[in-house]
Amino acid sequence: MESPANFFLLLATAMLLCKLSLASNKVLVIMGDRYYWQGRYTGNGGNWVDELRRIAGRNLSVSNFAYGGGAACTAYSGMSPSLGQQVSMYMAKLATDPVYRSQLRNRPRQVLIWTGHNDLVALTRMPPSAAPAVLSGIVECIMNSTMSLLRSGEQNVGIMSLAPLDLTPLIRAMPGFPPLVKSAVDGINGALRMANTVVNFTSFGYRSNAACLVYAANQGVG
Ligand SMILES: *[C@@H]1O[C@H](CO)[C@@H](O)[C@H](O)[C@H]1NC(C)=O
Numbered sequence: 551m552e553s554p555a556n557f558f559l560l561l562a563t564a565m566l567l568c569k570l571s572l573a574s575n576k577v578l579v580i581m582g583d584r585y586y587w588q589g590r591y592t593g594n595g596g597n598w599v600d601e602l603r604r605i606a607g608r609n610l611s612v613s614n615f616a617y618g619g620g621a622a623c624t625a626y627s628g629m630s631p632s633l634g635q636q637v638s639m640y641m642a643k644l645a646t647d648p649v650y651r652s653q654l655r656n657r658p659r660q661v662l663i664w665t666g667h668n669d670l671v672a673l674t675r676m677p678p679s680a681a682p683a684v685l686s687g688i689v690e691c692i693m694n695s696t697m698s699l700l701r702s703g704e705q706n707v708g709i710m711s712l713a714p715l716d717l718t719p720l721i722r723a724m725p726g727f728p729p730l731v732k733s734a735v736d737g738i739n740g741a742l743r744m745a746n747t748v749v750n751f752t753s754f755g756y757r758s759n760a761a762c763l764v765y766a767a768n769q770g771v772g
């Protein structure tokens with residue numbers, strides 16, 4: 551991928567589905583993993599959070615809880631805080647840091663979650679028969695964290711669908727892996743879409759757009 555076109559597509563989808571507008575004094579709270587951009591972890595491309603900051607300029611404050619290597623489930627997160635741990639860190643900061651709280655007060659905010667990619671590494675250490683449980687576990691971890699955020703009073707939580715990891719140079723270089731990884735990613739994204747339909751967030755008393763799934767057609771990432 552030579553241009554950030556796919557990133558813009560992703561961002562545009564996020565803005566539409568999550569009613570996210572850059573033309574206001576918004577705070578965007580990022581959770582999940584720090585996904586690579588143009589195949590680089592950092593460097594002269596930057597990752598998706600860096601890009602978001604650059605595009606939004608001064609209109610958007612980004613509060614970043616995402617960690618490189620972070621996974622949706624604590625069991626697969628290694629040394630990095632998992633999504634659930636990031637949610638706890640965010641809540642603890644809100645509860646104990648008056649400066650942070652005042653920065654967020656009276657400003658619209660949107661939590662955006664992008665995770666699950668690193669969890670898939672676990673599949674390489676297991677027999678294929680274990681895969682379905684791993685995949686549904688990843689979806690459960692993402693949905694549980696989303697529910698925690700909503701229960702704590704968060705108004706807007708966006709879950710971004712996983713990127714097509716099978717197209718990344720890393721996976722492409724592993725013979726036999728691209729189709730497996732593609733079906734795992736498609737499986738998770740399908741399940742996230744279904745979970746988002748089944749869990750009727752409105753029935754919990756939240757705004758109808760309290761949670762949204764950003765089903766990004768970001769083909770070609772990496
Ligand atoms: C930032 O906000 C201003 C004022 O609302 C708007 O004119 C501008 O287009 C916004 N910039 C972006 C990148 O959305």
Ligand SMILES: *[C@@H]1O[C@H](CO)[C@@H](O)[C@H](O)[C@H]1NC(C)=O
Nearest residue numbers: 623634687688690691693694
């Ligand atoms: C998700 O939440 C349910 C209900 O609290 C809990 O029983 C389950 O263990 C959680 N799952 C994960 C993967 O954390």
Ligand SMILES: *[C@@H]1O[C@H](CO)[C@@H](O)[C@H](O)[C@H]1NC(C)=O
Nearest residue numbers: 747749750751752753754755
């Ligand atoms: C979701 O729940 C709300 C409130 O209980 C209800 O009005 C609405 O019809 C439900 N939506 C769906 C799609 O079931």
